[in-house]
């Protein structure tokens with residue numbers, strides 16, 4: 001029998017990971033968490049001022065990073081970003097395909113072509129362009145980790161979230177195809193279904209809106225919202241580590257069991 005290799009969850013120091021949509025919420029939490037583990041991160045977001053704020057935040061906590069304003073729809077720009085990461089650090093090990101734009105909650109009967117285009121262009125298509133940008137470098141080293149983001153609303157078919165839910169199910173489907181196509185290159189691809197929504201609640205929201213938000217957790221098994229850095233990011237880190245090397249094509253709920261309410 002071969003000697004045990006002790007695949008490790010703490011092997012992340014020195015790795016290089018692109019996180020799209022990392023200027024707030026889950027992406028920022030993932031960037032901060034990975035940074036504290038010694039990962040060198042490329043971070044993107046749409047709004048230049050938020051990208052600058054993120055760069056300052058990461059510098060303050062000593063995270064080696066490249067921050068760039070980049071729309072996830074821009075495939076050529078993503079190739080350039082990943083090229084810059086490779087030029088600076090000599091490797092690209094991971095991708096967290098996290099960016100996606102949203103539209104207000106809308107009944108299916110009123111969904112427009114623009115709504116569908118925005119969700120699909122920034123969801124599955126943006127995820128695919130990001131995957132295509134990192135995979136050549138991962139193939140070179142025969143090692144790579146890709147984590148995509150989906151939503152439990154895609155599984156439950158939540159009313160009002162049609163384009164968002166459908167686009168996220170397309171991301172889960174791409175995740176499985178990518179896992180099949182790139183497994184022999186040493187690349188694993190998995191999808192996380194997170195729940196961490198408090199950062200999306202406007203602090204000035206009225207009492208009714210806050211009550212709706214709190215009610216979401218009334219029957220939630222763990223009874224609370226997830227924290228981007230302390231609840232979601234550690235599972236993403238596991239999926240980016242060597243310890244997850246026999247996990248691919250999977251969907252992992254990181255939602256405190258919230259989906260069981262459905």
Ligand SMILES: NC(=O)c1ccc[n+]([C@@H]2O[C@H](COP(=O)([O-])OP(=O)(O)OC[C@H]3O[C@@H](n4cnc5c(N)ncnc54)[C@H](OP(=O)(O)O)[C@@H]3O)[C@@H](O)[C@H]2O)c1
Nearest residue numbers: 021023024025026045046047071072099100101151195196
């Ligand atoms: N939060 C949840 O509970 C939850 C549940 C299920 C799934 N998810 C998924 O998890 C991911 C992150 O969610 P979140 O709540 O953290 O989102 P969020 O708070 O809305 O943050 C989205 C991030 O992505 C960036 N972004 C948005 N559109 C972009 C685009 N077209 N190109 C590049 N960057 C873009 C934003 O940058 P700007 O600020 O510059 O726009 C921001 O940094 C999303 O894919 C979402 O679908 C979240």
